[in-house]
Amino acid sequence: MAVDHPDLRGKVAVVTGAARGMGARFAAALARRGANVVGADIDGALMAGTSAAIGLEHRDVPDAGDVAGTTVDVRSRDAQQKLAEFAVERFGKLDLWINNAGIFPEAPAADIPASQMQATLSINVEGVLYGAQAAASVMKPGGAILNMASVAAFRVRRGRVAYCTSKAAVAHLTECLAVEFGDLGIRVNAIAPGLIDTEMTHWIQGDAEALGKALGSIPLHRLGSPEEIVGPLLFLLSDSARYVTGHILTVDGGSRHV
C-alpha cells in the first residue's frame, strides 16, 4: 500500500552503507521525494552501481533528487569529515545524515576473537560517532541525524555478543548526542529494526530451524522488508518529528516484547 510522506525537495542527505540493503533503499526513498543524496559505502564499485540503478529507477519521477555515490570507511573520522564536506561541495549544504553502515558478526561468547570485537565496535559504534560529528560540523540548526540501532540493543541474541553490545552502545550514544547536539538545534534519533530481509540476514532463509525460531518470536509472524523501515525513517527525519530527539523507535513486528 502506498503511503504519502513529507516532500523532501531542497534537502540534502548523506546515507552511509548505502551500496545495498536498507541503506540503498533509504537513499532511493529520500531521492524519490526530492532530496539530493550522497550515498557512501566501503564498497565503492557496488555503491556506483547502486547510484546508477536508483537514477534509472527514478528517470520518470518528476523532481526526484540525485544520488551521488562515493567511497567511505566509517571507521575513519577524517574520511567521514571529508564525506560531509563533499556533500556540501556537491549539493550546497547538509540537512540529513543517516549512520546506517554496520556489520553483524557471529561467535560464541567464550571464543570471540579480539579482532571481531574491535572491528564491530569500530564500525558500528565509532562509525556512528564520527558520522554524527562530521554531520554536526557542517549542518545548520534544523538538521537531523538518524542512527541505525537494532532490537539487539535490548534483547540478547545468542552468538552475537559483539553485535548486541555495539547496538546497545548506539542506542545510548543516540541519547547522549541528542542532549549535546540539542544546543546546535540538531536532532538525533535512532531506529531499532527487528529482523529485516536484506543481504545481511539472507542466510536465515536457508536455515529452516533458525527461521522457524525467529518467526516464533515475532508477533507479526514475518520478517520485515527494508521498505517498512522507510516510513519510520522519513518520519524521524522530517518536520513532523521536529520536537522528537533522543528517541529510539523500535520497528520489529513486536519482537522486542517476546
Ligand SMILES: NC(=O)c1ccc[n+]([C@@H]2O[C@H](COP(=O)([O-])OP(=O)(O)OC[C@H]3O[C@@H](n4cnc5c(N)ncnc54)[C@H](O)[C@@H]3O)[C@@H](O)[C@H]2O)c1
Ligand atoms: N537486516 C537486519 O535485520 C537489521 C536489523 C537491525 C539492525 N540492522 C542494522 O541496519 C543497518 C543496515 O543493515 P542491512 O541489513 O542493510 O546490512 P547490509 O549488510 O545489507 O548493508 C550494510 C552496508 O554497510 C556497508 N559497510 C560495512 N562496513 C562499512 C564501513 N566500514 N564503512 C562503510 N560502509 C560499510 C556494507 O558494504 C554494506 O553495503 C546496519 O547498521 C545493521 O546493523 C539490520
